[in-house]
Amino acid sequence: MLEGKVIVVTGGAAGIGRGICEALTANGARVAVVQRSVEAAERAAAPHRGARGFCADISDHAQVERMIEAVVNSFGQVDGLVNNASVTGPNALSPFPSMTPEQVHRIVDSNLKGTIWCSQAVARHLIGRSAPGAIVHISSVAAFAAQELASVYCATKAAQVSLAQSMALELAPYNIRVNAVAPGDICTETSAEIAEEVRNRGAQGKYLRVTPLGRRGLPSEIGDAVVFLLSEKASFITGTTLTVDGGLLAS
Numbered sequence: 001m002l003e004g005k006v007i008v009v010t011g012g013a014a015g016i017g018r019g020i021c022e023a024l025t026a027n028g029a030r031v032a033v034v035q036r037s038v039e040a041a042e043r044a045a046a047p048h049r050g051a052r053g054f055c056a057d058i059s060d061h062a063q064v065e066r067m068i069e070a071v072v073n074s075f076g077q078v079d080g081l082v083n084n085a086s087v088t089g090p091n092a093l094s095p096f097p098s099m100t101p102e103q104v105h106r107i108v109d110s111n112l113k114g115t116i117w118c119s120q121a122v123a124r125h126l127i128g129r130s131a132p133g134a135i136v137h138i139s140s141v142a143a144f145a146a147q148e149l150a151s152v153y154c155a156t157k158a159a160q161v162s163l164a165q166s167m168a169l170e171l172a173p174y175n176i177r178v179n180a181v182a183p184g185d186i187c188t189e190t191s192a193e194i195a196e197e198v199r200n201r202g203a204q205g206k207y208l209r210v211t212p213l214g215r216r217g218l219p220s221e222i223g224d225a226v227v228f229l230l231s232e233k234a235s236f237i238t239g240t241t242l243t244v245d246g247g248l249l250a251s
Contacts, residue, residue: 001231003028006075008068010034010058010118011085013044015188016138019219020082023227025051032071032078034058034085058085058114059106068121079131080230081122083115083160084138089188092153104152111156112163119167119178127174134230135171137164137180138222141245144182145209157182161241168239177238179229184245187216212247 007024011017012033021044024031030050035041041053052074056067072078086092087107094103119135126133142150143157160180167178211217225244228234243249 001027001227001233005029005079005230006032006071006077007080007082007230008032008034008054008071008078008118008122009082009084010056010114012082013040016183016186016219016222017082017084018044019221019223020084020138020226021045021048021051021223023220023223024082024230025049027227027231029230030075032075034067058118059109061113061117064114064117064121068118068125072125078122078125078133080134080136081118082136082138082226082230083118085114086111086138086156088140088153093149094152095149096151099152107152107156111153112159115160115163119163123167123171123174123176126176127171131175132232132235133174133176134234135164135167135176135178136226136229137161137178138226139164139180139182139241141182141184141243141249143241144243144249164241165239172238177229177234179234179238180241181222181225181229182241182243182245183217183222184243184248185211185216186219186222188219209248209251211245212251215246217244217246 007029012021013035021031025048033041033045034054036057038055045051045053056063087110137160139160140157142154143161164178164180
């Protein structure tokens with residue numbers, strides 16, 4: 001569905017990001033895997049035909065600009081972006097009253113500002129060309145339902161949903177679609193023991209939901225949703241959020 005398209009995936013070396021990269025390459029895309037460590041990015045890209053590794057701390061505007069320029073110079077074009085990199089899991093947990101400025105800055109700088117910097121850089125390359133473009137933010141069900149000890153994380157994920165709507169409105173005249181995906185309970189390296197971690201940090205269990213489908217989701221299932229939203233099969237879909245949660249928000 002994405003034959004020959006060049007898609008940038010931030011945080012593409014592990015977890016949901018790796019599932020997204022695998023789905024994209026399986027559907028013919030050429031993928032720019034972005035990590036803070038170029039070694040990690042190149043290792044993740046190596047097994048996939050047409051994938052290459054790139055280095056950037058997405059919270060750093062200058063690094064993002066250089067990274068996107070490097071992707072364009074390497075591939076000759078950029079057709080889409082997946083804003084997947086985020087501070088999540090145990091690193092995003094803290095009781096709200098005692099969160100330090102450093103913790104707040106770290107989460108907001110990566111999850112929200114990083115999404116903005118990457119989207120701006122890619123949008124400028126997409127504007128003015130005849131071919132359509134697409135951007136997908138990887139948000140979370142946390143955008144719609146509070147999670148104990150994750151107040152700032154939830155706020156940034158809600159901001160990504162709102163940002164997708166506003167970007168979709170502004171970029172529609174340039175034939176650029178912008179959507180979000182809100183994963184539910186997905187089994188990754190970061191989240192494998194998240195329930196126990198939350199309890200160990202003193203969560204009171206005031207917010208509990210179950211997944212009606214009776215299992216945790218897979219990174220590949222988020223990848224399939226992203227492929228759809230980036231493809232022409234979603235050509236009349238923009239400004240929306242696709243919830244991939246096994247029914248969690250319905251419980």
